[in-house]
Amino acid sequence: MDSIAVHAGRHDLAALGVHAPPIDLSSTYPLPDLDEAVSALDALAAGEAEAASPVYARLCNPTVRRFERGLAELEGTEDCVAFSSGMAALTACLLAACSERRHVVALRPLYGGTDHLLACRLLGIDVTWAEADTVAASIRPETGLVLLETPQNPTLGQVDIAAVVASAGGVPVLVDNTFATPILQNPARHGAALTLHSATKFLGGHGDVVAGAVACDGGWAARLRQVRILTGALLHPLAAYLLHRSLPTLPFRVREAQERARVLAGLLAGHAAVERVLYPDADGVQLRGPGAVLAFEVVGGREAAATVMESVRLVTPAVSLGSTDTLIQHPAGLTHRLVDSSAREASGITDGLLRLSVGLEDVHDLWDDLCGALDRVSVLQPPLTLAL
Numbered sequence: 001m002d003s004i005a006v007h008a009g010r011h012d013l014a015a016l017g018v019h020a021p022p023i024d025l026s027s028t029y030p031l032p033d034l035d036e037a038v039s040a041l042d043a044l045a046a047g048e049a050e051a052a053s054p055v056y057a058r059l060c061n062p063t064v065r066r067f068e069r070g071l072a073e074l075e076g077t078e079d080c081v082a083f084s085s086g087m088a089a090l091t092a093c094l095l096a097a098c099s100e101r102r103h104v105v106a107l108r109p110l111y112g113g114t115d116h117l118l119a120c121r122l123l124g125i126d127v128t129w130a131e132a133d134t135v136a137a138s139i140r141p142e143t144g145l146v147l148l149e150t151p152q153n154p155t156l157g158q159v160d161i162a163a164v165v166a167s168a169g170g171v172p173v174l175v176d177n178t179f180a181t182p183i184l185q186n187p188a189r190h191g192a193a194l195t196l197h198s199a200t201k202f203l204g205g206h207g208d209v210v211a212g213a214v215a216c217d218g219g220w221a222a223r224l225r226q227v228r229i230l231t232g233a234l235l236h237p238l239a240a241y242l243l244h245r246s247l248p249t250l251p252f253r254v255r256e257a258q259e260r261a262r263v264l265a266g267l268l269a270g271h272a273a274v275e276r277v278l279y280p281d282a283d284g285v286q287l288r289g290p291g292a293v294l295a296f297e298v299v300g301g302r303e304a305a306a307t308v309m310e311s312v313r314l315v316t317p318a319v320s321l322g323s324t325d326t327l328i329q330h331p332a333g334l335t336h337r338l339v340d341s342s343a344r345e346a347s348g349i350t351d352g353l354l355r356l357s358v359g360l361e362d363v364h365d366l367w368d369d370l371c372g373a374l375d376r377v378s379v380l381q382p383p384l385t386l387a388l
């Protein structure tokens, strides 16, 4: 994986006579030969990834294409299609899978935005919320897609991908692989048709890019490219360059952050102000490591969680995850605020739950910071009443 990450998507560079990938910012391309232009346009409109000329930037971009090839190599899929955000990538998958069969089966919890997009029916697609063991019973003739995350955002629960694929009985399964990254999990190996990434997170890895990507086979990629051409949810070439630049360090960033997360999960579990810690137990088959995101519930609910968020100094109180710095956020109040409240509670997204995305700081410094913030909770619980 380390070698693939370093070289992925760079195989054409030596022939170009360069060492770093060039950035192609053209919005349009010269088309002196009309017959050639027509056949390039036809090929791209049919969903081909490349043609003799990119014709126009909404149809194709060589810099974006290099990042896509790189991620496909890491996921072990034939192809990959990049989008302007994770939500744009998800929308493209729903449009591609559900143009005729307008029903999806989805497993909660999901990222709050994904949950809300399905629940609000913006795309006119019906949703049945299922558990892993009710997927088969939830499939209808008009089901176009089964949708799940593993590890789940924000409670870190795991879903057996191969079991859901079997229950789906031929209906394509989309797995959001944002938390695990291709370094720790490759859903396509277990039968997922579509592997979705919010590339904003670990793939970008430095908190400065918003992007999405779908790793899949050639047939799905062609359909997704057609949707991308029609809806215009493009990844900008500068963003694609940054994402591609981050791939070589992805395995190192994930492993180093994971080591810190493992230590912090243990230490948090021993703190008096922490009720429970949620951190994946990697089986080594589907999930090759627990990853760098964990969640924990503080004693004292929302007020105690707010105290922790305002007390940290090294850790950044912010949504998002997968950056070089450690981020802490309150799912019930922020990322999962728009999720139906009873569904939120049923998924274990309680008022005292905090999600921690562990970065690359020294683990002792991280623990000092978190412990100091949690100690403030302990002294507030039970509330001190000063008799003056």
Ligand SMILES: *Cc1c(COP(=O)(O)O)cnc(C)c1O
Residues within 6 Å of the ligand: 085, 086, 087, 088, 111, 113, 114, 149, 153, 176, 178, 179, 197, 198, 199, 200, 201, 210, 211, 212
């Ligand atoms: C952030 C996130 C998304 C949405 O991605 P954006 O890039 O913010 O649009 C989807 N799924 C998961 C698991 C996420 O964490």
